[in-house]
Amino acid sequence: MSAFVQYTVQGLAAGGFYALAALGLAVIFGVLGVVNFSHGACYMLGAVAAAVLLDVLHVHFWVALAIVPVLLFLVGVLMERLLIRWLLRLDPLYNFLLTFGLSLILVDVVKRRYGVSGLPYERPAGMTGQVHLGGIGLPTYSVFVCLFSLLICGVVWVLLTKTRVGMIVRACTEDADRSRALGINVGRWVTPVFGFGIALAGLAGVMAAPFRAITADMGGNFVIILFAVVVIGGLGSILGAVAAGFLVGLVEAYGQAYAPTFAQVAIFVLMAGVVLFRPAGLFGRDETA
Amino acid sequence: MLEIAGLSAWYGEARVLQNISLSVHAGEVVTLVGRNGAGKTTLLRSVMGLHRQVEGAVRFDGSALGHRSPDSRARAGLGWVPDDRGIYASLTVSENLLLPPVVHPEAWSLDRVYQAFPVLADRRNSMGTQLSGGEQQMLAIARVLRMGSRLLLLDEPSEGLAPVMVQRIGEIICDIKAAGVAVLLVEQNVKFAATVADRHYLLAQGQVVESLSNKSFQSRESELLTYLGI
Numbered sequence: 001m002s003a004f005v006q007y008t009v010q011g012l013a014a015g016g017f018y019a020l021a022a023l024g025l026a027v028i029f030g031v032l033g034v035v036n037f038s039h040g041a042c043y044m045l046g047a048v049a050a051a052v053l054l055d056v057l058h059v060h061f062w063v064a065l066a067i068v069p070v071l072l073f074l075v076g077v078l079m080e081r082l083l084i085r086w087l088l089r090l091d092p093l094y095n096f097l098l099t100f101g102l103s104l105i106l107v108d109v110v111k112r113r114y115g116v117s118g119l120p121y122e123r124p125a126g127m128t129g130q131v132h133l134g135g136i137g138l139p140t141y142s143v144f145v146c147l148f149s150l151l152i153c154g155v156v157w158v159l160l161t162k163t164r165v166g167m168i169v170r171a172c173t174e175d176a177d178r179s180r181a182l183g184i185n186v187g188r189w190v191t192p193v194f195g196f197g198i199a200l201a202g203l204a205g206v207m208a209a210p211f212r213a214i215t216a217d218m219g220g221n222f223v224i225i226l227f228a229v230v231v232i233g234g235l236g237s238i239l240g241a242v243a244a245g246f247l248v249g250l251v252e253a254y255g256q257a258y259a260p261t262f263a264q265v266a267i268f269v270l271m272a273g274v275v276l277f278r279p280a281g282l283f284g285r286d287e288t289a
Numbered sequence: 290m291l292e293i294a295g296l297s298a299w300y301g302e303a304r305v306l307q308n309i310s311l312s313v314h315a316g317e318v319v320t321l322v323g324r325n326g327a328g329k330t331t332l333l334r335s336v337m338g339l340h341r342q343v344e345g346a347v348r349f350d351g352s353a354l355g356h357r358s359p360d361s362r363a364r365a366g367l368g369w370v371p372d373d374r375g376i377y378a379s380l381t382v383s384e385n386l387l388l389p390p391v392v393h394p395e396a397w398s399l400d401r402v403y404q405a406f407p408v409l410a411d412r413r414n415s416m417g418t419q420l421s422g423g424e425q426q427m428l429a430i431a432r433v434l435r436m437g438s439r440l441l442l443l444d445e446p447s448e449g450l451a452p453v454m455v456q457r458i459g460e461i462i463c464d465i466k467a468a469g470v471a472v473l474l475v476e477q478n479v480k481f482a483a484t485v486a487d488r489h490y491l492l493a494q495g496q497v498v499e500s501l502s503n504k505s506f507q508s509r510e511s512e513l514l515t516y517l518g519i
Contacts, residue, residue, distance in 0.1 A: 170379045171388050178375045181337050182389040183363035183436060238379075 002136040007257045008250065013142040013211070015249020016149025017043075019242045020204040021222070022229040023156060024197030026241035029230070030173025031186065031193045034084060034095045040223025041103035042198045046072055046205020047214045048110055051119040061124035065206050072202025076195035084194065103219070110216040119214040127210065145207055152203065153242050160238060169193060173236055225252075228271045234284020244282060290315045290471050291336070291440055296345035298328070298335050298495075305331050306495045309345070313440060318462060318472040320482040323492035324517055329475040330372060332492070333442045336473070337369050338362045349440070364392045368438025372445045372475075374429040376417040383413040385428055389436040395469075396437025405464070406431050423454035430461060440471045447481045459485050479514055483507050491516075 021043055028036050049068045053059035059067065079102065087094040123141055130137040160166035168189060171179045176186050212218060229248045233240025248267055255263030274282060291313040298306035306328045313319045321329045334340035336347055338359040347354045354362055363369060377385055386402060386409070403410035406427050412420060420428060426446050433441055443462070447455040455478070462472060462485045476482040482489060489506045491499040491513075506513070 167380065167384050167388060171377050174377050174379050175375070177339060177359070178369075178371070178377075179388075180359040181339055181363055181369040181371075181375075182432070183360050183392060184389065185360045 003257070005133075005136050006138060007253045009138050009142050009146060011250035011253030012246060013145040013249070014252055015246035016145045017204045017208055017222075017245075018226060018229050018249055019153055019245025020149050020207075021201045021226055022233065022241035022245045023153065023238065024200030025226060025230055026233070026236065026238050027169060027173065028194055028197035030236045030238070031169060031176060032084070032088065032095075032190055033092055033176065034088070034099070034194075035092065036099050036194075036197065037096055037223065038079070038099040038103040038106065039197075039201050039226060040219030040221075041106040042072060042075070042201040042219070043205040043208070043222055044110065044214075044216060044219035045075065045106060046202030047121075047209040047212070047218060048114065048119065048205075048216075049202070050206045050209040051121050051214050052114075054121065055119070061127075061206075061210065064209075065203070068206045069199040069203045072205075073195040073199040075202075076198030077191055079198070080191050080194040085190070088190070103223070107216045107219070114216065116215060116217070121209045121214055123210040141210060145211065148207065149204075152200075156200075157238075157242075165189075170238070173238065225267060228267050230281075232271050232274045232281060234281025237281060237283040240281055240283025290317075290350060291473065292346075292348040293332075293336070294346045294348075296332070296335060296343060296347065298331050298340055298344075299342040300331075301342075304495065306335065306343075309492075309495075309497055311490050311497060311500070313471050313473050315439075315471055316466060316469045317488070318466050318474060318486045320474045320476050320486045320489045321492050322476055322479065322482055322489055322513070322517065325477070327492040328495040329492055330444055333444055333473070333475055336362075337367060337442060363436070363438075364390065366393060366437070366439035368433030368436060368441040370426075370429045370433060370441060370443045370446065372448065374422075374425045376420070376425045376428055378416060378418040380417050381414050382409055382417060382420065382428060385417045386432050386435050389432060391435070391437055393437030393439060397431075397434045399435065402431045402435050405461075423450045423457070426450065426454075426458060427461070430458075430465075434465070434470075438470070440473065441465065443472055443474045445475055445477065447476065447478045455481055477517070479510060479517065483510060 021039060025036060025039050028034055046068050049071055050064040053064050053067065083098060084095055087098055127141040127144060129140050131140050131143055160170055168184055171184065172186050172189065180186055225248060229244045230241055232248065233244030251266050251270055252263055255266040294310050296306060296309040297304060309332060321332060323329050331340055335343045338354065338357060349365060349367065380388065386399060408424055409428055409431060417428065446458050450458065459481060465472060474486060483503060483506055486503055488503060489501045490497050491501065
């Protein structure tokens with residue numbers, strides 16, 4: 001029983017990264033129609049930025065948690081303004097290729113500068129031990145990651161459902177062309193939304209820094225699973241991205257615990273099942289309905 | 290109010306609209322009648338700027354729309370009511386109403402919308418697509434009235450609705466007209482078209498084949514029904 005609870009917490013912690021990053025991916029896809037393949041590289045940049053800030057400027061984890069998303073927001077704004085914007089009118093495949101290329105460049109730049117062996121990052125003070133819940137010892141940091149990512153998802157949810165900007169983002173995520181025909185200047189929201197999505201990936205990266213090996217390649221596998229998450233949740237569904245993020249985290253953790261060789265496969269079996277029986281994803285709306 | 294001159298449209302190599310010329314004046318209800326595939330919806334989408342493979346001139350309120358984007362056309366006063374009604378499933382009824390910007394001083398207030406459509410007031414906190422088909426149609430029309438659109442582009446509002454609901458939509462269109470708003474209505478339901486419109490354009494194979502007053506439209510109703518095969 002206690003092992004099961006531990007795996008669950010581990011799964012929810014991993015799911016927190018997926019949920020945050022998938023949320024960014026879903027909002028970007030919804031508003032821009034761009035499948036951002038560089039999302040994994042941006043997650044990696046978030047982790048590397050946290051490590052470098054700690055190493056060079058002695059910036060504490062808690063400060064990095066606030067600063068790095070802002071830095072990644074700026075990275076996103078630059079990417080959108082300088083590159084992505086120019087391909088928006090073309091077939092979505094062009095931006096897919098562009099962001100794929102960008103992620104290769106980002107990964108190699110980081111490799112060149114910091115090598116491939118990984119950067120060290122210590123767990124912040126007070127986050128090293130275990131908390132005891134009903135006699136079950138749980139890693140403090142995992143519990144923090146679960147709660148904090150839920151909190152951020154909640155904050156984003158409130159922004160999306162309770163503000164006018166959020167209403168516009170939801171409308172554009174559902175159907176950007178229709179929103180244009182109703183007088184919404186979708187173009188005005190493209191840059192901030194892209195920056196915001198990248199910032200969420202960066203935030204996931206910072207949270208992963210004390211938890212995972214920080215290497216240039218850490219985003220490669222991550223982005224593949226992220227796409228599975230988005231497909232399971234339903235492309236363009238914000239709630240679906242968050243729910244599927246946690247679901248995939250759990251599947252992965254239980255898989256690693258009970259059937260290690262099957263852990264990665266399980267995610268994609270889940271994805272295949274969802275695609276077979278609910279092609280629009282768990283929370284997606286059927287286009288033909 | 291709306292002047293279309295020599296409009297042609299393509300899907301890739303296929304020319305689906307040929308040299309369409311028509312006009313809609315302020316406070317007038319004009320229908321486009323034709324079979325499926327005659328190009329009616331493409332015509333509305335071209336006017337809205339959603340279909341971009343077009344040639345020819347579209348003028349609205351005296352100014353050429355040229356290559357203006359759909360959102361700037363909407364802000365100029367074109368009200369888009371698509372055939373699928375275009376209700377946002379992830380927005381509540383009131384959010385659906387409040388989403389578009391107000392573009393004209395004569396835009397309806399939310400209170401006025403709720404007075405005219407009590408059913409929307411009752412369900413203001415429901416998600417948009419939880420409404421019935423007829424309610425969604427009312428919501429789609431109410432949304433562009435709240436926006437203050439001066440010309441409504443209505444794509445088959447009667448489609449798939451129960452007769453009593455079709456009648457209600459007809460009344461709404463007459464109210465809209467009385468308020469000085471123009472309507473360009475795509476319709477296959479000839480009887481319905483005859484009850485609400487001032488003039489009609491017959492569309493076949495992407496061309497305007499005839500322009501009729503409502504009087505001659507009514508007197509030729511049975512002939513038109515055969516002609517349209519509906």
